């Protein structure tokens with residue numbers, strides 16, 4: 449990387465967004481000798497502190513391991529064999545290891561992000577935090593650039609060989625693909641999640657996904673002392689309008705407190721927020737010298753635990769493609785990136801929609817009967833259970 453007298457930077461890959469996609473990409477590129485500069489609109493602490501995903505699928509764990517990023521994950525993460533699926537008076541365990549030979553890990557996105565930041569900081573990665581006015585230029589030429597104002601308000605420009613948009617669903621990268629080139633597919637759902645973090649040991653050994661006439665509920669966790677739970681709520685719900693008592697009572701009802709002696713233990717709530725649910729896909733994921741990865745190109749509703757895993761899978765494809773393009777002048781993987789990544793994106797988009805519509809109530813009594821029939825099939829048929837397990841535990845990178 450070089451810096452001119454005016455503060456302009458030159459690098460090989462300009463990465464917009466220091467979330468998991470952007471930081472992992474910078475790490476994988478650096479391990480193959482390809483230098484990058486990352487720009488991020490938020491502070492390092494804000495990005496690391498955002499409470500988001502909690503489940504890593506097998507291929508994500510494999511990739512983090514092979515990248516040398518899984519030491520703490522091995523010590524502090526918890527491997528789960530499967531999940532519980534339930535509806536009133538019935539709880540069934542699906543064992544992904546028996547069904548597919550693959551497992552999942554409980555390890556929060558906050559922890560993944562901290563591990564990435566620690567590794568990149570140790571390696572001297574240049575990350576510009578708290579930038580504003582990020583803009584992309586000349587992405588259909590071979591000298592694309594990104595301009596921004598740095599944290600002191602000074603105008604800066606990074607000129608690169610490639611720009612990668614890892615800037616999530618609100619960043620500027622997806623709109624840098626011209627209108628006539630891009631196609632978008634979108635679906636919003638008529639419900640949201642109220643999520644809480646609580647300082648209480650989980651009341652379950654593995655995650656519980658519960659269908660209930662009052663609405664979906666889920667019991668997840670972050671560690672042996674911290675629980676993460678979710679409730680289906682109407683769109684537009686204000687998290688603060690739900691008292692802690694009302695949250696625990698609703699969770700107890702929907703998760704089946706007292707059913708076959710199972711008890712939900714409440715505890716102090718330390719975080720409360722509402723998450724709207726949306727499916728979104730933008731194609732292509734490459735235009736000229738601009739590549740999109742993670743939430744910048746696609747959003748899934750959280751029910752299948754796919755958002756973070758999909759971002760990691762994109763980067764797992766993109767990093768070797770950029771190494772070949774920039775270090776070996778071989779464009780084959782880069783040319784195939786969008787089509788290859790989109791195969792998995794659409795699989796996960798379908799799975800996330802399928803889990804969401806199976807488990808959330810809409811008030812339509814006909815739909816309820818179909819949901820219950822589907823749940824009975826998924827939990828009693830080897831074919832049904834294996835289909836869910838294969839998608840949840842995750843298909844191999846490159847599927």
Ligand code: FAD
Nearest residue numbers: 465467468469489500501582615616619742743753755756
């Ligand atoms: P992000 O993590 O969004 O990172 C993008 C980065 O780009 C951000 O740091 C952002 O500040 C930065 N950026 C944006 N605009 C600019 C700009 N103009 N200039 C520079 N930088 C910019 N997934 C699950 O699997 N399970 C969950 O429970 C779950 N919960 C979620 C809860 C919330 C509230 C949200 C928003 C998402 C959740 N997700 C969940 C999805 C998952 O967290 C994302 O799929 C994952 O973070 C994607 O990583 P990413 O790096 O692509 O994008």
Ligand code: DHB
Nearest residue numbers: 501502668750751752753
């Ligand atoms: C978590 C979130 C999910 O969307 C999911 O499907 C499973 C777990 C979590 O935050 O722990």
